[in-house]
Amino acid sequence: MAQATFRIWRGEGDRAGFQDYTAETFEGMVVLDAIHQIQAEQANDLAVRWNCKAGKCGSCSAEINGRPRLMCMTRLNQLDLGEPVTVEPMRAFPHIRDLVADVSWNFRVKKQIRKFKPRPADAADGTWRMVQKDADRVQEFRKCIECYLCQDVCHVLREHRLHEEFIGPRFLIYAAALEMHPLDVENRVQDLRDRHGIGCCNITKCCTYVCPESITITDNGIIPLKERVVDRFFDPLSRLFRIFS
Amino acid sequence: MAQYETHEHDVIVIGAGGAGLRAAIEAAAGSVSVGLITKSLLGKAHTVMAEGGVAAALANVDERDNWRVHFADTMRGGQYLNNWRMAELHAKEAPDRVKELEAWGALFDRTSDGRILQRQFGGHRYPRLAHVGDRTGLEMIRTLQDHGIHQSIEVYMEHTVIRLLKDGGRIAGALAYERERGRFKLFRARAVVLATGGIGRAYKITSNSWEYTGDGHALAYDAGALLIDMEFVQFHPTGMVWPPSVRGILVTEGVRGEGGVLRNKHGKRFMFDDIPENYRAQTAASEEEGWRYTQGDRDARRPPELLTRDHVARCIMREVREGRGSPHGGVFLDIAWIRERLPNAAEHIKRKLPSMYHQFKQLGDIDITKEPMEVGPTTHYMMGGIRVDGDTQMSDVPGLFAAGECGAGLHGANRLGGNSLSDLLVFGKRAGEHAASYAKQARPAQADAGEIEQAIHDALAPFERGGAEGPYQVQQQLEETMQDLVGIVRREHEMVEALARIEDYKRRARQCSVCGHREYNNGWHTALDLSSLLTVAEAITRSALERKESRGAQFRDEYPAKDDRYGGFNVGVRKSAAGSMHIERLPLPPLRDDLKQIIEEMK
């Protein structure tokens, strides 16, 4: 049976580094299978996060050959097995151990975004009417599985470490989903500029490329939000219009 | 002295899936202090995987639907072993719980007049499942999560509960360890809600995630609560079978709801060959009628592919066993054929079943708009669990509540698709509400310090033992044993053999050792989960042996028919004073007359 080498990040803090393991390969295998095999047979205490192994929960995020990906959705036949396959934790977040990063910052950020606030119900029974087309636009963003791979790749967080100023692509599309929700009446535009740092994003689109849910983060989410911010703050005509309407 | 931190809440909820989140939200609304504990990160619980939809008689698509029809469908599906009070409350309250999600931001697919769209699903007479494409669970958990973080709920992520603590007979809290650092934490509480989900990891081929080790079942059992219906494990008929890496991953019933058909290797729609008597009147007589049903023709009856899951799973097994299966030991599920009927079929499939399209394309190199899938049964859902009061969700242990998949009663011998997500909402809410009011009137409870000390000592034992074997091997063998000997078709001598093996695994589990230290050590976590799995495996096997008949999800080879003598009780499992597993028969309470009448009318 064929074998492949996996170069896995082990340890914690300064006592961490790559270690090589070999695993038996089989048809259809994904990187998470290899990690499990190594964990069961060679390194019982190997730390890794995963839940569904079906690309649905967004737990198994890692950097495979340097690229942010879900381990459970990365097939070995997409990789060059002639070289060792490197597997590392997401680097934009503090490291805990082995392949596990501390993603708690994301949970804190989400709480700062103003929550959903619906308009009064449309019907006497307390329900609303919406057309599918309006739902569709937002449903794209709501496919997000919170894997944070987009956060991991975004240079504003990864290189510039602006975690205090910038909420990152995941939460920009979260805000977009709320802003474009057919029922929502809250206004988050000022927050987006002042507290969420939308201005930090310079539309490199790296986030869109890594999203395992193929959400068009930049074009459909961030750019329209930026336009709203611009309209609100820099366009005197529309501002006048707002005052008088 | 063992070291641990102490946290104090009125109510703690263990589990942050749909049931746990809904319970925590409701308890917080009762203005008590609430702690929510979850083994994984928030938003990753199993509920996120649910695909097809949430069942509620909203009657948006077919105005003939109402709670009475939903009630009767649920009871028929459960072969009348259900807790009828739960089936009643569930059918009545599910519509409000779904509408409430919309008020919290959920965006369901719409009907042409702008209301929540509902789809057909097996065993439901009318289109009843509110859905969002094939990612309904994600929508539901995210809505609850995003609403929940703005309520006053303290969330403890990546904390695993290993013991429930009692004060005399009643609940006093729980002991957990933090996965990240391996520290122990004592949660003192007056009421505890268990919402830990299912047990699928007891089997080798499963659609369930690693968390499904039956912790809640085992915690409650150890605390003296009664478990019921443990013989009823649902095997979903359609899991992926190829490649080996993805074996077991679910293929939603929605594929069949949208017109997908099952064929054997000769291209025959074998489901037409075996339609059970009690479903004959509701099943399509021809392929043509079945197709019309999936396209919303209200006069058509459902195709036999949408019969209950236990039945479809056994038919697939039969085809495979008799040599008519697909190349990798399944059968074919074909949705691509609908291009003969629909213009733009490929687009339609991608829009209705996006995750299925994605899943097969990415993991199996198959384009489901062009070629059939290969599918076979996979372990999916646990009907059995903690016995609760239908109104309050309280177990036999005062102050201990249960909701969601770890609870039992609503589904009886077999669950209908979509009835779980609605179960989580209806009974999650009820559990949260009643746990809060219980906590308000209860005196403070005191956990026993010696017991805590002992529990910590036991949990750390795997580090102390120098045994040669790690936990993974024992777990893998247990999964294989359950798959081979206590699976879809059960035989007496095989189950007796399984019990003997389980005893051996228990012995080995007590000796297995782990390396490294306590910080995020998956080996250690597995060693601790193993004890829950073993309890659950034994309970399933003993209950299955007790029920010498075939009913719902349980199929006994020696007793292939339903037997009236077994129709009047649930099988119960309790820990005896000596620590061994005790099996009992619990007669069903008589059905209320008005409900009996509904069932008669809808027969």
Ligand SMILES: Cc1cc2nc3c(=O)[nH]c(=O)nc-3n(C[C@H](O)[C@H](O)[C@H](O)COP(=O)(O)OP(=O)(O)OC[C@H]3O[C@@H](n4cnc5c(N)ncnc54)[C@H](O)[C@@H]3O)c2cc1C
């Ligand atoms: C692939 C798939 C598709 C499905 N599709 C549908 C569908 O379309 N419709 C439907 O109605 N049902 C569906 N189901 C079933 C349904 O999803 C589950 O039954 C339901 O989500 C269970 O929810 P829950 O809240 O009970 O538990 P879960 O959502 O599993 O949550 C369990 C929680 O308990 C926590 N936990 C467990 N043990 C411990 C412990 N020891 N300490 C601390 N925390 C712990 C976990 O971390 C988790 O947070 C599907 C199931 C699967 C697998």
Ligand code: SF4
């Ligand atoms: S487009 Fe913006 S948010 Fe996305 S990676 Fe680039 S800078 Fe970050």
Ligand code: SF4
């Ligand atoms: S937007 Fe995409 S990449 Fe970012 S967290 Fe969501 S699913 Fe992951």
Ligand code: FES
């Ligand atoms: S384990 Fe759930 S996305 Fe990979």
